[in-house]
Amino acid sequence: MRDFLKRHQIPLLITLLVLVIALVYSANLRKKTTTTLFERAVLTLTEPLQQGIDRTGASINGFWNNYLWLVDTRQQNIMTMKSNRDLRARLLAVEEIRLENQRLKKLLDFVEADPRKVLPALVVAEDASSWARTIIIDKGLRHGVSEGEPVVVAEGVVGRIIKVASNSSRVLLVTDASSSIAGLVQRTRTRGVVRGNGKELDLDFALRKDLVEENDLIVTSGMGGVFPKGLVIGRVDAVQRNAFGLFQQIRLAPVVDFSRLEEVLVLMDSAE
Numbered sequence: 001m002r003d004f005l006k007r008h009q010i011p012l013l014i015t016l017l018v019l020v021i022a023l024v025y026s027a028n029l030r031k032k033t034t035t036t037l038f039e040r041a042v043l044t045l046t047e048p049l050q051q052g053i054d055r056t057g058a059s060i061n062g063f064w065n066n067y068l069w070l071v072d073t074r075q076q077n078i079m080t081m082k083s084n085r086d087l088r089a090r091l092l093a094v095e096e097i098r099l100e101n102q103r104l105k106k107l108l109d110f111v112e113a114d115p116r117k118v119l120p121a122l123v124v125a126e127d128a129s130s131w132a133r134t135i136i137i138d139k140g141l142r143h144g145v146s147e148g149e150p151v152v153v154a155e156g157v158v159g160r161i162i163k164v165a166s167n168s169s170r171v172l173l174v175t176d177a178s179s180s181i182a183g184l185v186q187r188t189r190t191r192g193v194v195r196g197n198g199k200e201l202d203l204d205f206a207l208r209k210d211l212v213e214e215n216d217l218i219v220t221s222g223m224g225g226v227f228p229k230g231l232v233i234g235r236v237d238a239v240q241r242n243a244f245g246l247f248q249q250i251r252l253a254p255v256v257d258f259s260r261l262e263e264v265l266v267l268m269d270s271a272e
Contacts, residue, residue, distance in 0.1 A: 117267075117268040118265045118266065118267055118268065119139055119143060119144065119145065119265065119266040119268055120263060120264075120265055120266075121137040121138055121139040121151075121169075121263070121264050121265070121266055122137065122138045122262065122263055122264075123135050123136070123137055123261045123262055123263070123264060124136050124137065124138050124168070126261075132176060133172070133173040133175045133176035133177075133179075133196065133198065133258070134159075134162070134170050134171060134172055134173060134176065135158075135159075135170075135171045135173065135258075135261060136168055136169070136170055136171070137151070137168065137169050137171060137264060137266070138167065138168055139167075139168070139169060139266060140164050140165045140166050140167045140168045140169050141164055141165065141166050141167075142166055142167055143167075144268060145161060145164050145169050145266055145268075146161065146164065147161050147162060147163065147164055148160060148161060148162075148226055149161045149266055149267060149268065150226060150227050150228070150231070150266070150267045151171045151264050151265070151266055151267070152231060152264065152265050152267060153256055153261070153263070153264055153265065155232065155255045155256050155257075156231060156232035156233060156234070156254075156255040156256050157174055157181065157220065157227065157231050157232065157233050157256070158171065158173060158174065158256055158258075158261065158264055159171045159172045159173040159174050159176070159179065160172055160179075160226055160227075161266070169266075171264075173196070173258055174194065174196055174201065174233065174254065174256075175196040175197070175198060175199060175200065175201065175254060175258060176196045176198075177195075177196055177197060177198055178196070179195065179196040180193050180194065180195050180196075181193070181194045181220060181224070181226070181227055181233060182194075182220065182221045182222070182223035182224045182227075183203065183218045183219060183220055183221055183233050184218070184219060184220075184221040185203075185206075185210075185212055185216050185217075185218060185236075186216065186217040186218070186219050187213075187216050187217070188210060188211055188212065188216070190206050190207070190210040190211075190212055191205075191206070191221060192204055192205045192206040192250070193205050194218060194233050194234070194252065200234075200237070200251060200252060200253060200254065201218075201233065201234050201251070201252035201253070201254055202249075202250065202251060202252065203218060203236070203250035203251075203252055204247065204250075205247055206247055206248055206250055207246065207247060207248070208241055208242075208245060208246060208247055208248045210248075212236060212239050212248065212250055213236065213239065214236050214237065214238065214239060215235055215236060216235065216236040217232060217235055218232075218233045218234050218235065218236065218252055219231060219232055219233060220233060228267065232255050233252070233254070233255070234252035234253055234254045234255050235252065235253050235255065236250060236251075236252060237251045237252055237253040238250070238251040239251075
């Protein structure tokens with residue numbers, strides 16, 4: 001720094017002197033109504049320097065103002081994005097409540113249309129294994145649940161209780177391979193046994209001579225003492241009649257979407 005000042009001391013002194021003279025004359029000009037020839041010459045010589053100083057000051061002032069504006073805009077953008085996220089979260093919550101109300105209304109309509117005592121329950125877990133189709137509900141012995149009781153939703157049959165704990169129960173779904181329900185074709189009253197095959201259902205022991213068509217509704221027959229009569233199980237998806245044999249092969253599609261079960265009803269005192 002000292003070497004720099006020594007090398008440029010003369011130009012620096014001249015520049016400083018010119019600035020001082022310019023400032024003095026500028027101050028005097030504000031008080032005078034006329035300007036002398038010498039003052040005009042000084043102003044002419046220092047005008048480029050003053051313009052440079054003014055432009056530099058204006059640039060610094062503009063940069064500072066723009067920087068502050070950008071900072072303020074960025075803060076506003078952050079606040080706006082946060083508000084948008086909050087609004088989206090609220091909309092999702094409202095939509096979830098609306099969908100839940102729709103499901104509960106269906107269950108309520110079912111309860112009002114059926115005289116049996118029912119117990120609402122929430123599905124809290126499901127069996128993800130490939131050889132079993134079961135779910136866990138949040139009602140058990142403390143709530144009066146017993147093994148063998150049917151579990152339904154407004155659309156139709158879900159399954160039956162197979163294990164009961166104090167505050168939970170395991171439900172065997174109708175699609176499980178070990179599940180079987182006495183059923184009949186609602187339109188023709190053809191009887192058979194509905195069995196699960198893992199994902200769908202089969203109607204076994206339906207006589208080949210009986211007429212069964214696609215989209216026929218299959219309901220519980222009331223036989224067997226577990227499921228009351230008239231609960232929907234599924235719809236006929238495919239029918240095959242061989243040239244020989246006593247029974248026809250019937251594939252059913254469940255009416256219940258088991259991948260989206262959230263609320264169910266336990267029939268506490270089902271009819272025989």
